[in-house]
Amino acid sequence: MGKTLFDKIWETHVVQQIEDGPSVFYIDRHFIHEVTSPQAFKGLEQRGIPVFRPDQVVATADHNVPTLNQHLPIKEELSRLQVATLIENCKNHNIELYGLGHPYQGIVHVIGPELGITQPGMTIVCGDSHTSTHGAFGSIAFGIGTSEVEMVLATQCLMQSKPKLMRINVEGELQPGVGAKDIILYIIAQISASGATGYFVEYAGSAIRSLSMEARMTICNMSIEMGARGGMIAPDETTFTYMKGRKFMPQGEAFNEKVSEWSKLYSDQDATFDMEINIAASAIGPMITYGTNPGMGITVTGHIPTLEQIESSDRPSFNKSLQYMGFHPGASIRGQKVDYVFIGSCTNSRIEDLRQVAAFVKGKKKADDVEVWIVPGSKQVEQQAIAEGIDKVFEAAGFQLRQPGCSACLGMNEDKIPAGKYCISTSNRNFEGRQGPNARTLLASPLTAALAAITGKVDDVREYI
Amino acid sequence: MKSLSTITSTAVPVHIENVDTDQIIPARFLKATSRDGFGKNLFRDWRFENDDENQQKKDFILNNPLFSGKILVAGKNFGCGSSREHAAWAIKDYGFDVVVSSFFADIFRNNSLNNFLLPVQVSEDFLQQLFSAIEKDPATTLEVDLPAQTISLPSVGLTTTFDINPYKKTCLLNGYDDIDYLLSIRKEIEQHEKNMA
Numbered sequence: 001m002g003k004t005l006f007d008k009i010w011e012t013h014v015v016q017q018i019e020d021g022p023s024v025f026y027i028d029r030h031f032i033h034e035v036t037s038p039q040a041f042k043g044l045e046q047r048g049i050p051v052f053r054p055d056q057v058v059a060t061a062d063h064n065v066p067t068l069n070q071h072l073p074i075k076e077e078l079s080r081l082q083v084a085t086l087i088e089n090c091k092n093h094n095i096e097l098y099g100l101g102h103p104y105q106g107i108v109h110v111i112g113p114e115l116g117i118t119q120p121g122m123t124i125v126c127g128d129s130h131t132s133t134h135g136a137f138g139s140i141a142f143g144i145g146t147s148e149v150e151m152v153l154a155t156q157c158l159m160q161s162k163p164k165l166m167r168i169n170v171e172g173e174l175q176p177g178v179g180a181k182d183i184i185l186y187i188i189a190q191i192s193a194s195g196a197t198g199y200f201v202e203y204a205g206s207a208i209r210s211l212s213m214e215a216r217m218t219i220c221n222m223s224i225e226m227g228a229r230g231g232m233i234a235p236d237e238t239t240f241t242y243m244k245g246r247k248f249m250p251q252g253e254a255f256n257e258k259v260s261e262w263s264k265l266y267s268d269q270d271a272t273f274d275m276e277i278n279i280a281a282s283a284i285g286p287m288i289t290y291g292t293n294p295g296m297g298i299t300v301t302g303h304i305p306t307l308e309q310i311e312s313s314d315r316p317s318f319n320k321s322l323q324y325m326g327f328h329p330g331a332s333i334r335g336q337k338v339d340y341v342f343i344g345s346c347t348n349s350r351i352e353d354l355r356q357v358a359a360f361v362k363g364k365k366k367a368d369d370v371e372v373w374i375v376p377g378s379k380q381v382e383q384q385a386i387a388e389g390i391d392k393v394f395e396a397a398g399f400q401l402r403q404p405g406c407s408a409c410l411g412m413n414e415d416k417i418p419a420g421k422y423c424i425s426t427s428n429r430n431f432e433g434r435q436g437p438n439a440r441t442l443l444a445s446p447l448t449a450a451l452a453a454i455t456g457k458v459d460d461v462r463e464y465i
Numbered sequence: 466m467k468s469l470s471t472i473t474s475t476a477v478p479v480h481i482e483n484v485d486t487d488q489i490i491p492a493r494f495l496k497a498t499s500r501d502g503f504g505k506n507l508f509r510d511w512r513f514e515n516d517d518e519n520q521q522k523k524d525f526i527l528n529n530p531l532f533s534g535k536i537l538v539a540g541k542n543f544g545c546g547s548s549r550e551h552a553a554w555a556i557k558d559y560g561f562d563v564v565v566s567s568f569f570a571d572i573f574r575n576n577s578l579n580n581f582l583l584p585v586q587v588s589e590d591f592l593q594q595l596f597s598a599i600e601k602d603p604a605t606t607l608e609v610d611l612p613a614q615t616i617s618l619p620s621v622g623l624t625t626t627f628d629i630n631p632y633k634k635t636c637l638l639n640g641y642d643d644i645d646y647l648l649s650i651r652k653e654i655e656q657h658e659k660n661m662a
Contacts (some may be wrong), residue, residue: 015657016650018632020630020631020632021630021631021632024650026646026654035495035496036550038498042498042499048622051662054549065494078496079496081496082496128547129547129572130547143548143572144549144572145575145576145579146500146550146576147550147579147580147642147643147644148579151643151647154647155647155654156658157647159632159643159646159647161630163571165595189535193483193542194483194545194568197569197570224546224572227542227570234658246513293483313589316480316481316482317481317482317540320481370469388584410547411492411493412492412493425561425653429485429546429547431487431546432487433487433488433510434487434492438510
């Protein structure tokens with residue numbers, strides 16, 4: 001029987017199979033950041049053991065850093081201490097750190113691929129659920145908790161049970177104005193926020209193959225939002241072209257050798273999956289969420305479900321969600337006023353996202369009563385945007401270009417949306433209070449967010465391009 | 466020493482589905498560098514008005530003095546979202562040893578097991594029966610027997626079994642953790658590295 005892409009990578013990383021238990025699973029690359037690592041280092045110190053393979057660990061500061069005046073000391077004491085603790089831990093354990101002020105600093109899931117640290121066939125973990133992003137390169141990448149961060153620091157291994165496998169095929173052509181973010185929001189709306197729990201997902205089909213690497217990252221990034229531990233896409237020419245020449249990639253002939261190895265990473269034709277889902281790309285419109293989990297999404301021209309459309313056992317949660325959002329069952333969402341626009345996060349903060357937004361808003365001005373924050377995913381993205389004059393386009397439009405970090409995606413630093421305000425956001429989670437206590441989040445693509453910045457409301461981007 | 470076996474206790478019903486880890490512990494409380502003290506911010510924004518500890522939201526179950534205990538009973542898809550282990554730390558630190566739901570998110574389940582917080586998955590039917598019994602009588606006692614892998618409502622004579630990985634069960638019963646085991650097979654790990662090089 002044929003093997004899946006997942007099987008091929010899984011099998012070469014199992015160190016030991018415990019009877020009736022999990023496998024001891026070897027990890028090639030471990031990314032760490034300031035929020036989910038301090039307790040892990042403390043654990044190592046209590047046990048009196050060193051980091052096992054410091055060369056396979058890379059650190060950055062992203063979750064809890066300011067996005068203005070990064071050259072000044074961090075104002076908030078606890079945040080400053082958390083970042084200082086990361087610096088000290090990395091120094092003590094000889095771990096490469098791309099901290100504040102470093103030209104490679106940025107959101108952990110943006111810098112890994114950008115620097116060529118993320119490669120096909122690898123196993124990659126980080127104490128962050130959006131580690132699934134790296135799966136876009138044909139790697140097994142997933143988020144872990146802090147106890148597991150400690151395990152990987154101590155032994156470069158984890159105890160893992162093999163997940164079930166799901167393949168999602170997206171076939172055909174997308175409508176103009178519809179992109180990767182719309183695809184993944186559509187998939188999650190179809191199968192729900194828990195529809196892939198217990199599974200690892202492979203995305204396939206002509207619509208996926210036609211996407212750029214950055215768009216593929218957007219898709220894999222949100223795998224966790226339907227409960228999947230991770231998502232992956234088989235590497236192809238698009239992948240190899242993107243990777244070639246990047247800082248930590250093998251160079252020259254060594255790279256070509258790797259490419260022939262990586263070219264074997266795909267699911268065999270006779271490989272079987274525990275579940276398979278087929279989606280027609282043409283059915284997908286610009287998506288927006290109306291509720292408080294990422295599965296509560298509709299096309300911008302659609303209506304919020306009526307109570308009759310919701311199973312009776314799910315109605316209390318549905319009502320709670322709509323009450324939080326200030327929406328009504330059956331209402332239309334097009335025309336909904338927005339107060340804030342956030343373009344950023346590990347889902348959509350890469351140079352292509354910024355280019356797409358800049359091309360759309362060039363020569364236009366933001367609506368008067370809307371505040372617009374653009375937060376690039378990394379220093380390199382920021383520098384590239386400046387080199388291309390994208391910063392000037394944003395400035396002319398009245399957008400604020402900030403400095404790299406996770407920012408208002410999770411509202412851990414001071415970038416919070418005020419209570420009751422509506423924020424159209426290119427991030428990945430619309431949970432209650434995610435962007436600040438009582439903030440109301442509408443998840444959407446960078447284009448739909450850019451349009452809302454100009455018109456001040458939710459609208460259909462297909463009519464503007 | 467940390468370990469779990471049989472837990473007999475009253476329970477607190479959080480009758481809400483899709484409870485994500487941002488609700489369990491909002492990101493702004495993740496700035497600590499130790500594992501301690503997260504319990505006081507458990508369900509922070511559901512417990513308090515205007516982020517003020519002096520303004521309890523009366524309708525939230527944790528603020529209802531009638532309900533207490535070591536067992537948290539919650540709606541399906543509990544612990545979805547962020548991988549933050551702080552969610553498991555907050556629940557454990559607040560005083561819970563068991564979370565019962567009809568469905569758990571994967572990362573949360575692992576994080577719980579790594580912190581001696583037992584996730585007990587039951588059928589949706591059984592969960593609804595638990596909710597009715599506890600909500601009707603907050604003094605209702607539940608019995609969770611890890612060695613036998615059963616959860617019971619003795620007052621109504623209701624019992625069901627739950628699954629747990631045998632390896633993880635041994636760890637919980639004996640207070641072992643994964644790192645102890647992984648450190649003990651370091652030679653095999655080094656051998657694997659050589660084989661792969």
